[in-house]
Each structure stands twice: as structure tokens, then as C-alpha cells.
Amino acid sequence: MFAYTIRRVITGILLLVVMSVVTFYLFYASSTTPERYACGPKCTAAQLETTKKSLGYDEPTYVQWGKFAKGVAVGRTFPDDPELRKAAPQLVQECPAPCLGFSTGYSAPVRSLIQDKLPVSFSLAIAAFVLWMVGGVALGITAALFKGRLLDRAIVGLSLVAFAFPTFFIGLLLLKFVSIRWGLIKLPAYTPLTENPWLWATGMILPAITLAVVYMAGYIRITRAFVLETMSEDYIRTARAKGLNQRTVIGKHTLRAVLTPLVTLSGLDLAGLLGGAIITEQVFNFNGVGKLSVTAIQRFDLPLIVGIVLLVATIVIVANIIVDLLYAVIDPRVRLG
């Protein structure tokens, strides 16, 4: 298992390298002039040229990528050009490894930008994850146990309705009624968990519900299908034939088997969300990674885009490895190697 993990980590790192190269080339494939956004609206041609040079955008893409890679590995000093550094020593900035570069839009190191926003996105993703897993699995099991009856139809039908609504619609609906019209919960805002857990929870509840509703709909249906499939397995009949009660048959024998696909799916879904929930963050004005990535793309902020892409990719790759390792823990038949 150790050797397997090492192998997966090495493949993951190689994948990240490839992804960063692809991001660089895709960025330039769109024939943009990123220096224009960095320079500002009243930029003269001379200023534009200086900006371009100081940001290193004048160099070939592979050289830019090489500098970026060097920054990640051993750190960098900005600006890259030694002449510019000599001309304006007061602007020289050190960026220690792993250096993701310097955001042109925010004039700040990419790493610290992401580090600032990450707790917001993590909080949101994990709160939503807990809600949708608890709700989705519980409702899915309920629907399966009442298969074909009114309760089953109600759950499946409502989940379909919830699934059909766009995220922003559910978000705005909750915001308008729960917060503004009825005043049940104050307007959502992010408070760090370490600062005030109660404010964290109340500020997080509406966006988390919004995000959870969409995912929950899918998980209800998936759980229901897995439970029904498992309940028709021979070993469930064996469990009943032993004289076990329904609670043990469902809670132990059935759920244990349903766990495997649920862990796989939810692990990857959670990983995708940790990298930012773009729409939900926009609707509730949460300064998370999702919102950051929208800004980065709007401002043609190459270093920030690359940084976010690599962040999301890393999370997904790590989640994949964890899911596969968990898989071996859950299912004794799986042997890693």
C-alpha cells in the first residue's frame, strides 16, 4: 500500500506539471495581451512595453513556464529582469518556494491570495458536503425502503424538482425569503470558524443549503438505486435468513456495501467543490476561490489562473488517491498494487 501511494503521488506530480504547461499554452492560444490589463486603462505605449517586460510577458511561453516552474521549486525574485531590479530596487519582491507567481490583477503573491480565500471555500464545501451526504443518504435509503409507495415518489419527485432549479435561483430564493423577507437568519457573511463558531455556522447556512440542495438531489437518487440493487443481492437474503432484524440487514449489511460507490462519488464531488463554488460564492458575495477564479479570468491574470488551476488539480488528484486508498480499506477484495 505504501509503494502504491508513492507511485500515485509521483504520477500526480507529473500530471500537475503537464497541467501547468497546458494552462500556459491555452492562455496564450487565446491571443490576449495580459499586460494591457496589468497596466491599466490610461496606459501609454511606452508604459505598456515596460509593463510587458517587467511582467516577463515578452518572453517565449516555454521560458515563462520555466521561470514559473523554477519559482515553484526554489523560489523567485520579482521582477525577473536584473536590469529592472537594479533600476528600481524598492519594487523588488522576494517570493519563496513554492512560489506560484505574482498576481498582475491584485498586485499580490498568488499564494497568499489563494491562502486568504481558501478557508471560505473549504468552509462552504465541507458544510454543504455534510448537509448533502446526511440528507441525501438518509432520504435515498428512505425512498428505497418505501419503494413504489407515496413517500418514495414524493422524495424522488421533489429531488428532481430541486435538481432542475439552477443554483443561483435557489440561492436567491433563500436569500430573499429566509434572510430578507422573513429575517430568520441575518444576511450570510463569512466569519472564520476559529473566531466565532456560531457566526460561522449562521453565516454559512444559506449558501451551504443552496449548494447542498443541488448535490443532494443526485445523491438521493444514487443512494436509492444502490440500496435497491444491494437489497436484491443474495447475501442480503442470507442475512435475513439468519433471523437478523431489518435494522441490522439495512444498517449493517446493505449500507456496508453501498458505502463503496458512495465514497468514490462523494470524494470526487467534494474535491471539485473545495476548489470553489463559483455560482454560490457569487450569489452570496462570498470571497472564496470560486469568486477569485472568476476575477482572475476576467482580468487575464495568468499567474493567478495557473495558481488556481494547479490548486484545484492538486485537490482532485489528492482526493482521488485518498478515495482509492479508502476503497481498499472498505472492500477487502481490493488489493492495491
Place this chain on the structure above:
Amino acid sequence: MSSSPTQVHDGTRSQSAGDPLLVVKDLKVHFPTSDGVVKAVDGLSYTVERGKTLGIVGESGSGKSVSSSAIMGLFHGSSAQLSGQILLDGTDVLTLSEKEMRALRGRDVAMIFQDPLSALHPYYTVGAQIIEAYRVHQDVKKSVARRRAIELLDRVGIPQPDRRVDDYPHQFSGGMRQRAMIAMGLVNDPSMLIADEPTTALDVTVQAQILDLLQDLQREFNSAVIIITHDLGVVAEMTDDTLVMYGGRAVEYGKTSEILTHPEMPYTWGLLSSVPEVTGDTSAKLIPIPGNPPSLLNPPSGCHFHPRCAHRDKVPGDLCVTTTPELVPGGRDPHHLKRCHLADPEDIYLQEVLPEIAPDLVDEIAAPEQTGAPGVHGTTGTTEQGGRA
């Protein structure tokens, strides 16, 4: 195969062989579907005594497994409609609540399923599954149950049971899995054991070992056993009584030695004709039963077997198509029941069927009852089944 009761007592049970442990009376299991009612079992009656073995034979979909699941009470909470009586040691299990039934299940009546790879939970160790089966009914500590599990695994012939108890089902071979399944079935000393095609998924040498084991255990525990199978070799070797099912009904029922030597129903003839004989002439034909199993949704009118029956022309008029024959004693033995309109099936069997499938046995069987068991053709032991594939 002698029909003398195998009365070997281990002293743990006071009851002797002979009193009926299981009495099934007019059992019906119907499944309502959107296309109509599927009559999976339609009026089935039989009796199993302590220490005796009943073989239920029939093709897929004849209702053999469904009737046994009904005994286990496995249709509780499903849409199946059950009627009739299933008296297990005097208690009608059909009238029991789910809770009362649960107390019986696995303790008084246990089931060994076919295909133990899918019948054992892949995520739990073999030991954990046996321990669980024991602790549902016995209020004992885990360590005690574990010792019991090891003891039973040892009894069913698993080598190094104290180590293998912690293995998962996928780490066992097919035969070992079936042994573990048997150990799980026997863990609470059930008085009634139902084995649903216990050897179907196994190769022939392992089949023989498993059957031997079942026989030994039956003697040891003096339990009543139902073996569901489509293998007449298993029936010949293992059972005292045989029930042949077709389309959800019993079509022939009696002592195994009787039924295998003097079958009186054309469907049973068909079953016997389709069994290869190892010692026989290799040029002899295997005669399959033409046609397909009947639809249980729209069963044929009259005798369910009539569309496939080669001897319909010997029944006057269209009795076979219009009237369902009753399950009544045939001409030879009041305990040998058959569901067929043929007036003299014995003659037809001896003159038309037997010469075709086992010419060398004609004289032996036609002759008056001899001492000792007659050589049951085509059923010379399970180990030889399929010898001419």
C-alpha cells in the same frame, strides 16, 4: 439408495425420526404483477419427518426455491400472496408475525443457498458472518461464538479453522465457501435444514464431498432436510422422498426408490431420460424434454405439462387440455402420488420409455420386486454425473 431411516442419534435430541417435522398443506405463493398474477407455487403439499430427506426436483421456475423461501418466511413484507399452511413442528409459520418468524429463522429452520460466493457477504469475514448467525439467537459473548464458529468450520472440514475463520469469502475456494455456508446454516442446530441447490456451483468431486458432509451432518444432528435440486443423481444418493415439481405444482411425489424406478408421470420420465449414464452404452441417446418451461402468468390449461407431453395421445379425448389431473395415488403404492391422466403409466414406461433410455434395465425393473435396491439407471452416484458431457 435404501429408504430405511437413518436413525443415528447423538443424544442431543429427544425426538426420534418418524414424527413429521414439517407439514406443508396446499401452499400457494402468488405474486401480483402489472401483467397479472404469477402463480409461482399453486397448491403444494408435502411432509418431511425428522431425520429424513426430501428432494424437490424440477426445472428452473418450477417453484422449488419459492416454496422453500416461503418456509423461511422470506416473503414477509413483500407483495407476495401466501395461502395454505406451513406447519413447522406444529406451528403454522404463515400466521406468525415478522418478529416471531425472525426468532425461528436461522434457529429452527436454516437455509443453505446455492452459489455461496454471492450468498456470503463479501465485506465481512467468514467467521464474522457465522458468529453473527449464532449470536442472533444465542445470548453469548463474542469469544464464545467465535469458538463455536471455529468448531463448526472444523466440523465441515475447513483446514486450520482457527486461522481461516478470519478469512474473507473471496479467500476461500468454491467448495470451502459452500462448507462455510453449511457451517453457518448448522450453527444453531436447526431441526429443519433447506439446501437450495447446494452443489450446483461446484465441480463434481467437490459436489460429492459436500453431499457426503450433508449426509453425515444430518445423521449427527437428526435434522430434517429438504434438498432442492435439478440433479437426479443428488436425489438418488441423498433423499428418502422425492417431490417432482412442474409449473408451480407437484406432479409426482413418493419414496425416492419408487419414483426413480417406477415413475408414473411423463415429465418425470423426461427428467430421467435426460440424465447421462456413465456405465451405459455411449451411443445411447440423451432425450431432452422438448419445449420450454410453462409460463406461470398464463399456464397451459388442464395439465400444465400437456404442450410438451409425448404421451398425450394415449389419453382419451382432450382430457389433458381441458382438465387438470388431481395428485392421486397411482396403481402401485398408495403413497406414490402422480398428477397425470394416463390410465396405465407403468406399462407405457416399461414398454416405450425404458427401452429407449436404459434397455439393460428393462428386465430388472419389470421383474417383481427384488431384494436390495434396484439399480437406478442414470443415477449411479453424483461423482459420475456429467461423465459424458
